[in-house]
Every structure is written in structure tokens, then in C-alpha cells.
Amino acid sequence: MKSGRQCLLYQNMYFSDFQSNKTVKIQQLILEALNLPTNAITYHVSQELAAFYPKKALLEGSDSAFDVERYAQANLCTIKYDTSIYNQIISGWDGMENKIYNSTENASFEVTWEEHKLDILLISFQEGYCKTRYHWILAESKDIAEKFFAAVCEWNSEIRSEILVFEEGYWSKNEELFESIQNATFDNLILPSTLKQ
Numbered sequence: 001m002k003s004g005r006q007c008l009l010y011q012n013m014y015f016s017d018f019q020s021n022k023t024v025k026i027q028q029l030i031l032e033a034l035n036l037p038t039n040a041i042t043y044h045v046s047q048e049l050a051a052f053y054p055k056k057a058l059l060e061g062s063d064s065a066f067d068v069e070r071y072a073q074a075n076l077c078t079i080k081y082d083t084s085i086y087n088q089i090i091s092g093w094d095g096m097e098n099k100i101y102n103s104t105e106n107a108s109f110e111v112t113w114e115e116h117k118l119d120i121l122l123i124s125f126q127e128g129y130c131k132t133r134y135h136w137i138l139a140e141s142k143d144i145a146e147k148f149f150a151a152v153c154e155w156n157s158e159i160r161s162e163i164l165v166f167e168e169g170y171w172s173k174n175e176e177l178f179e180s181i182q183n184a185t186f187d188n189l190i191l192p193s194t195l196k197q
Contacts, residue, residue: 090104
């Protein structure tokens with residue numbers, strides 16, 4: 001018979017092995033998926049996640065309104081990246097703001113939302129001339145996954161002092177353009193006489 005301390009040690013070792021095994025599987029899954037033909041990626045990842053997490057509900061898609069990072073920046077949920085794998089975060093230049101921006105390309109992270117814990121996997125891949133950003137949400141129930149998905153998409157779909165701009169195959173919100181239009185007057189809309197010719 002095992003003592004309480006031995007049981008706790010065994011449970012910690014089991015959990016550590018489980019976490020390590022999970023990490024290896026997720027990292028391997030991302031690598032495998034990105035080496036597949038485009039039309040096989042999502043099915044392969046979905047099938048593997050369903051096998052890895054048989055007791056969790058799985059919700060998946062590529063809806064551009066599902067921007068968890070923006071939702072988290074508004075303090076509506078928290079994101080904790082799985083630091084045991086390489087999370088690919090790409091950087092770009094915002095010429096309007098003259099600053100660097102970051103966006104998640106391929107990553108695994110845990111989201112805490114309304115006291116629920118959800119696991120999110122994001123994988124991006126080229127599809128024709130556009131990049132597809134596909135997400136998988138793992139939750140305790142389908143209801144939680146759907147409510148979280150709806151909350152994120154609904155919040156991201158609201159227009160708040162922004163203008164929608166279609167660029168590089170996607171709609172995005174642009175606060176700077178909205179502010180420029182708000183600050184426009186007839187004086188700064190009419191070209192100076194030297195430029196009118």
C-alpha cells in the first residue's frame with residue numbers, strides 16, 4: 001500500500017509525464033500538419049485532437065472575427081501560451097502608427113474566460129493567394145466552446161470608432177483612418193491652388 005506522500009509523488013510524476021507527452025504531441029502535430037497538402041491540414045489536426053482529448057468538446061473554424069488576442073487585449077479573457085513548445089509569433093510594421101505589431105501564426109495556449117479554461121490551437125497556412133488562420137477550441141463542453149466562440153466573434157464584429165478596411169484578402173478595423181476622417185474639414189479637404197492644376 002502506498003503512503004499519501006508516495007501517491008502524491010506518483011500523481012505529480014504522472015501529471016508531469018502527461019504534460020510532457022501532450023507538449024510533444026502538440027508540437028509534432030503542428031509540424032506534421034504544416035507538411036501536409038493544404039486540403040488535408042484541418043482534417044488531420046481535428047482527427048488528432050479528438051484522439052488526444054476524447055473527453056473534451058472540439059470546435060473549429062477559420063472565422064476572421066475569432067481574434068482571441070484582441071479580445072484578451074480588451075481584458076475580456078486571459079491568454080497563457082504553452083511555453084514548453086515554440087509558439088510562432090510574427091512581427092510586422094504598422095506604417096500608420098510607425099510601430100511594430102505582433103500576431104500569432106502557429107501556437108498553443110490556454111484561455112481563461114468567465115472561470116472556464118479552454119485550450120486553443122492556432123495554425124496558419126497558405127491557401128491560394130491568401131493565408132488561412134485556422135483555430136481549434138477545446139473545452140469541457142460544446143456549450144462552453146460555442147459561447148466563448150460567439151462572445152469573441154461578437155465583440156470583434158462590433159465597430160467602435162473604426163472603419164472596416166479590406167486588405168490582403170481580409171477585413172480589418174482601422175482606428176487611424178476613422179480618426180483622420182473625423183478630423184477632416186473643408187479647409188484640409190480642398191487642395192491648395194498650386195496642387196489643383
